[in-house]
Amino acid sequence: MLRSAATRQDDETFLPKGIHRSRRLPDEQLGALWDSIVLDEKLKIQLLSQAALNFTLRGKVERTVLPLHGVILLVGPPGTGKTSLARGLAHRVAKLFPAGGFKLLEVEPHTLTSSAHGKTQRAVSELFSQSIAETASGGPTIVLLDEVETLAADRTKLSLEANPVDVHRATDAVLVQLDTLAERHPNLLFVATSNFPQAVDSAFTSRCDLVLQIPLPDRDACARILADCLAGLARTYPAVGGLVSSPDFARCAAECVGLDGRAIRKMVANALAASPQVAMDPGTVSSSDLLAAAKAAKANRAIGSAKA
Known part of the structure; x- marks a missing residue:
């Protein structure tokens, strides 16, 4: 049975917990987002080049030589277009690899948090080790982690009395999964965004292949x-x-x-x-x-x- 254009483009019928949207790439609507973000062209080129390198190099060079994790972090004030830029980047990267069969997964981090003991950690682990890993096994995958400080909070600034231990464990789970996925899936790229980079755990930042500051427009x-x-x-x-x-x-x-x-x-x-x-x-x-x-x-x- 032939599927409608909307169904072919967005695979949203049965999305696992934590995935807000699954989209096939390239997608010209996302390309329009890339074009709409007014940013120094040098920064756009740097961003696109780093993302492209992820898919050309990581599967060929040992991580002992270049310890790439396949993670890009976009930081800057709210309203500077980080999320739109990340979505547009996914389209532009897919256009560079015409036969790539790329997919974009958009993570909704707030659906993973829970007040129940241990549930946040399990939800994060399942999202990365099952949902994201399975998609990456099927082809090149780009994952948008919006508001990444929600999943990778700076543990040095958290009080165990004020914050449930699950917040700490969720960050631990993210870091462990990033290391595992980096080893097993060189065709996987995470693009994370944060309005508050000071709230992101330094261990997450250290795993980023590129941290790019998106400034206010001059x-x-x-x-x-x-x-x-x-x-x-x-x-x-x-x-x-x-x-x-x-x-x-x-x-x-x-x-x-x-x-x-x-x-x-x-x-x-x-x-x-x-x-x-x-x-x-x-x-x-x-x-x-x-x-x-x-x-x-x-x-x-x-x-x-x-x-x-």
């Missing part, structure tokens, strides 16, 4: 994100496209410095709600609406930072 990047957002809106509201050539555009982009990419796009949405009139006809949004929204977003970010 002025040029802010301008590119803002222009891309306005261009997208212009497909529905053509008049919005003219704002990119407005004298206030550069001022607005400069005002966005300090915001993450997600916040910049939300700021544009706030500008579209500048008044009931604009909200009813978004194509009438003005450059002054954008500038005011950017200043408000920047002020709110400053207040949030001060509270932190």
Whole structure:
């Protein structure tokens, strides 16, 4: 029986515990995510090259020569596009190996935690040793570990009185499984993300083949994100496209410095709600609406930072 395109692309009918999504690669939707993340091209090339090396080298060179674990960690402030970048990376890597038969597994770490004694450790061990290992046995596999500090918490900062011993054991289980999988499955790559790298156990970080800092966008990047957002809106509201050539555009982009990419796009949405009139006809949004929204977003970010 022929399966629908959606079924062929996403294998989500019977997902094991801890797996949020299983997706066949390449996937052009994920490629669009890669393109949407405004980041220094050198960083993108470094990331893609490290991921590609995982699949060309690890099966041919002894780990005593190069102790690669097949783990990449993306760290940086929330909203900088780490998760989207990881998903897009999976697509781009698969495109480099046309006959590879790649799959992407997305782990949902919060479904693995339990207050019951021993259950978190068992759930983590089963996820890695069974679900992930079985997929890797069937072909090249990329695993997204979002918010990895949930699974690999820094044990030196945990109190055994305040934190259940399972939190410690879960981190132990992750480390043991990473070592085992690195030995048995050179066609497996983990891409982890964290907003709080200081909360990630140092033993996990030491196993990473690359730790890449995803920074907040600089002025040029802010301008590119803002222009891309306005261009997208212009497909529905053509008049919005003219704002990119407005004298206030550069001022607005400069005002966005300090915001993450997600916040910049939300700021544009706030500008579209500048008044009931604009909200009813978004194509009438003005450059002054954008500038005011950017200043408000920047002020709110400053207040949030001060509270932190």
